[in-house]
Amino acid sequence: RDDVKFRLSDNLLRAAADTYFSGKILARLGRAIAVSTELKELAAAAATDDSASLKVPDFYDDITPEEYSLSAKAARNATLPSWGDIEDALDTLKRGISVWLDGDASAPYAYDRSWGGLVNCGCRYEGHDEYGYCSNDFPDCPALADVNVDFGNGYYNDHHFHYGYHIYAAAVAARHDPEWGRQNFDRILLYIRDIANPSVDDALFTPHRHKDWFLGSSWASGIVGAENSPNGRDQESSSEAIAAYEGVALYGATMMEAFANARDGHHIASKMEAAQDVQDFGRLLMATEVSAAERYWHVWSS
16 A cells, blocks of 8 residues: 555656666555555455356456466455555656656666667766765766766667666556647657667667567666676676566557557557567567576576
């Protein structure tokens, strides 16, 4: 009940932060909204039907009617957040996502012509706790001058980890507010075009930046030089890579529905096609990442 009331810090709402931990916090709030909503809907189903075996919605394809009924009745008896609490959390989530992309970020993004990607300027944080500020302004960008700032974001290190959290949060926000999703579609696509671009015809962003199609896994090191990464390429978090591509797939699926149900002229064939490409490519990236993690990262007992 209290997770959905999680408060975003003042500096995060100004994007006076790094892209990695801010993304993790946004994704945490997004997940709390998703779980709270599901539990509220389960509770509502149990409240309107007292039968021993409720009808299982189509999207639950791995549980029996009896299991679904038990879950719904447990949700009905639980202390859950109010719909008002969830709406407040959603408003906060949308603010936390948008500030990075609407031109008001204290640590702004920049487009890198050399490698065709979205990099963050970085924040030279001054002050105490959440009320500090970035003492630098673009083009004074610490993350572009020092590979150790913002986990190497300026050097394309860990981009799928960083941006995957933001994409997942955007998928949750768009699921609950399709109009917000439609209005911000092209902005969120900047993240996706950077880490999971399905198009080889995109003149501004490289396709599938991190993916190694031979191995199936991704590499996280970006353009970090040998002096900073003496052991060569690496990916220290296969779970975050999988989560990033899941977020891409979820965002594509959410936006397909958002455009299909639009009534105000937003149902545009090109947008639907782009959302479909995002969903399908996200699924492919996720499936190959899972397979590679099981093959190369997990040590199974013989």
